[in-house]
Amino acid sequence: MTAVRISDDALALACGADALAAAFEAAGCAVERVSSWGMHWLEPLVEIDGMGFGPATPEDVDAILSGKSAKAIGPIAAHPFIAGQQRLTFARAGRTRALSLEDYERTGGWAGLERARRIGPEHVLDEVARSGLRGRGGAGFPAGVKWRTVAQAPGARKFIVCNADEGDSGTFADRMLMEGDPLQLIEGMAIAAHAVGAAQGYIYIRSEYPHAIRKLRDALKLCADIIAPFTIDVRVGAGAYVCGEETSLLNSLEGKRGEVRAKPPLPALQGLFGCPTVVNNVLTLAAVPHILAEGGAQDYEARGTGRSKGTMPIQLAGNIRHGGLYETSFGITLNQLIFEIGGGTASGRPVKAVQVGGPLGAYLHPGQFDIPFDYEAYAAADALIGHGGITVFDDTADMAALARFAMEFCAAESCGKCTPCRIGSVRGQEIIDRILSGGRQADAVELLPQMHNARLAQRSQAEEVQLLEELCAVMKDASLCALGGFTPYPVVSALRHWPADFGLGAR
């Protein structure tokens, strides 16, 4: 019987993988559901003896089985998109079944946890620090420093919280990892718990990811004995983007409104229920088993550039021909990612802009595509890496509309606690509208005789632009968290690089 491997990742399912699997079963094949290789333009991808066929539909089944399919892509592992990557966190992608303990152990699973238990918490903290691992959620804070802070903090109860509230558009690495290799995340959390002395962990996952929720819950049942006495609960979010912010997430876990907390106190000292808490992103925790395996920390530290060590699972999204997951060392450029690896836009039109780091990331102009992928290099260019999502836009994109959307999104998702974000985002939309309509006349209220201090003259477009820039500066400096603080990035970058879209001359 022919063995056929088809992914059961949510993306493959959305592209019709279940119907395809049923068609192969009807044709007498043994179908094995595995994780996704991350070549999304080829999903649903069929694998038979290492050879790939995609994107496949049920109509292709006969041709694939008779070896005459025009959708053959050759050996999958040798495909340039896969062969060019350095997969550490996603080493198992496409190769194993998500909920198979046997597959996990066969591919080096639990080696990191076993070694961590052998060498003891102090050495685990040393190795995580030595690896140079930084938080993959966006802020890039050194994981070793955070863990050590929690380990040294006084308190009988400590927690490990995994931030799986992956709300940024253009990112899907957390989802792929939780659906494809949930045991690796659990192993990473167990190592963190061992290192800092925590007995309880939580995975806070967004409600938009029902498949990942199910896979994680099933995976936790499978390995409860292995991670014991550590226990992990899966908690489901409720559609609030801001709960991806760590303090808001903690409030949500406590059963409160997902409002941001002021820092200090740091969650590492007073986090969940006021106890010392490690809050790390999925990708940060999932990188840990590799680091704790024999020689892993040195190997991790040897990759990357400057202070950005190791690999980053980069997500190629939006209008890109070859979209998917591309894990590689830091230092790669957007030119390489978009044109050499991604094959340019899916629409075949020229690339106009690229947003890196989700809805709060700057829009980069093709003239900036040679910046190396590195936390510091991006910060120097007024941009951010964020969670490593890259959304490509072709020349039909209206950058003023996207800038307005950034403000609109901030207004819709603001937790409401701080004024720059809550009010600034609404005012930002209004100012962009006024820029687009070329300035404005004094309104009815301003013309009332009582309003003798109000200005009666028309506000020019240039004055509105200046007002927007001032508003953005205030939001950036005075917001409590990254939602209000980073919304100016897409707005200001769009204004700076594409003034014509705002109806402005070259500035």
Added chain:
Amino acid sequence: MTTEAVIAEILAAHPREQSALLPILHDVQAEFGYVDAAAERIIADALNLSRAEVHGVVSFYHDFRSAPDPRPVVQICQAESCKARGIDTLMQAARDAAGERVRLAPVYCLGLCSVGPNARVRDQLHARLDEAQLVSLVKAQ
């Protein structure tokens, strides 16, 4: 069973502490399709919270609704990656197909950003939608 009895059953499945509030609200929302003032009061009593605290949580999160809406829901991703793949040009047709009968809910990202435009109906995901496919998806509800 009465509403009170159903909620009591849900409450019995969770610890009586505030940290269980979101899981409880998810269960109530899944059971009834909304969390109204009466439900808030029962939950508040059980968790030793004020109704204002419970209402504050219900009204904060997009997933919880305070009133019933019997219409079927199609969630359509409206975030940047789906915009880059042209979702905005499909929305008018989707709205026309939905009319008053189907509720179109924006969702900010389903995590399928390389194969948009995307939509979700219950736990079914749909990718690579063109206008005809989106319209027939809406009409099929």
